[in-house]
Amino acid sequence: MKKILLFIIVAYLHLSTISGQYLDDKEIKENKKNLSGILSFDSRSSFDNSKYVLSQPQNVNVESKKSPYLAAALSFIVPGAGEFYDGSYIKTAVFVAIEASAIAVGLIYNNKGNNQTNYFQNFANQNWSAYRYADWTLTNIKTLNPNLDPANYSGLLNAQTKTVNWTILNKLEIDVAGAGQQVPGSYYSHQLPPFGVQQYYELIGKYSQYNVGWNDFGDDPTKPYVYDPTRSNLTPNFVYYSIERGKANDYYNVASKAVLVVVANHIISAIDAAWSAASFNKNIDIHSSLEKYDNGFNVVYYPQLNIQYSF
Numbered sequence: 001m002k003k004i005l006l007f008i009i010v011a012y013l014h015l016s017t018i019s020g021q022y023l024d025d026k027e028i029k030e031n032k033k034n035l036s037g038i039l040s041f042d043s044r045s046s047f048d049n050s051k052y053v054l055s056q057p058q059n060v061n062v063e064s065k066k067s068p069y070l071a072a073a074l075s076f077i078v079p080g081a082g083e084f085y086d087g088s089y090i091k092t093a094v095f096v097a098i099e100a101s102a103i104a105v106g107l108i109y110n111n112k113g114n115n116q117t118n119y120f121q122n123f124a125n126q127n128w129s130a131y132r133y134a135d136w137t138l139t140n141i142k143t144l145n146p147n148l149d150p151a152n153y154s155g156l157l158n159a160q161t162k163t164v165n166w167t168i169l170n171k172l173e174i175d176v177a178g179a180g181q182q183v184p185g186s187y188y189s190h191q192l193p194p195f196g197v198q199q200y201y202e203l204i205g206k207y208s209q210y211n212v213g214w215n216d217f218g219d220d221p222t223k224p225y226v227y228d229p230t231r232s233n234l235t236p237n238f239v240y241y242s243i244e245r246g247k248a249n250d251y252y253n254v255a256s257k258a259v260l261v262v263v264a265n266h267i268i269s270a271i272d273a274a275w276s277a278a279s280f281n282k283n284i285d286i287h288s289s290l291e292k293y294d295n296g297f298n299v300v301y302y303p304q305l306n307i308q309y310s311f
Contacts, residue, residue: 066086066277066278066281068274068278069274071083071277072274072277073270075270075274076269077266078099080092080093080269082272082276082277083273086276086277086280087280088276095268095269098261098265106258106259109255109258110251112251113248119248121201123241123244127237127241128210128214128241129215130163130192131157131162131163131164132212132213132219133210133212134157135221136225137173137176138153138156138172138221141153144176147178148176156172166192166194169191173191173192173209188209208228209227211233214241216236216237
């Protein structure tokens with residue numbers, strides 16, 4: 001019994017210190033006046049006062065528990081990290097799965113695009129010739145544009161090395177087009193970029209003027225070719241090459257969309273994490289109290305912490 005009384009005295013002194021955070025000096029003095037000097041009576045009276053104080057809602061700063069700014073920053077860096085910090089583990093798994101899937105798809109299709117690019121470029125190098133294209137153009141210059149003189153383009157072709165002077169070739173293409181005039185050769189709408197650049201490989205499989213450069217058109221520069229806007233008379237290699245180059249573009253388009261998904265996943269995850277943290281802080285409510293339990297033989301006092309979350 002003495003041990004119980006000693007415990008009550010220590011608890012009373014401790015609870016009086018806590019109560020001082022909520023009671024002003026006037027209230028403390030008033031409580032002292034109410035003490036009778038009887039230990040059992042005063043301890044119970046002090047308990048009742050302390051129980052009242054601790055039963056009031058505690059001013060717990062729940063905002064510091066879940067920082068929306070920190071949650072957003074974590075998810076912006078690693079999608080799902082902010083949700084994990086908020087305790088939303090299902091959302092964490094969803095954002096991580098989206099991130100991993102988008103990255104995997106992007107890498108796979110970018111690699112497919114690279115492989116396909118290497119394939120169609122090698123096909124072009126083996127089957128399309130700037131020399132064949134320039135030779136046919138110069139041979140048929142009068143048909144393409146009657147106003148032109150082939151003698152003005154000397155030095156265009158090197159028959160020994162099967163190469164062309166690119167500067168003269170581009171000038172020939174511009175002249176054949178007639179600088180915007182209505183001439184039969186106006187379908188020469190572009191100038192061939194330098195060998196090996198991306199535009200070089202794009203143009204030779206896109207515009208009909210380059211049809212004569214494919215090896216299945218033949219090496220005879222006198223062979224006629226009549227431009228057809230419907231592209232019905234293109235060589236099989238031209239058509240095949242266009243399809244293969246298109247596949248590479250399709251692969252890169254998928255990879256680009258995967259990158260957009262990754263970026264969007266970071267932004268959406270950051271917004272969601274901040275919103276979840278703010279909602280958590282708004283809905284949580286914390287109360288503390290000191291409860292009494294009487295089993296008929298002795299009385300036990302115990303602290304109680306209540307956490308309420310509103311969904």
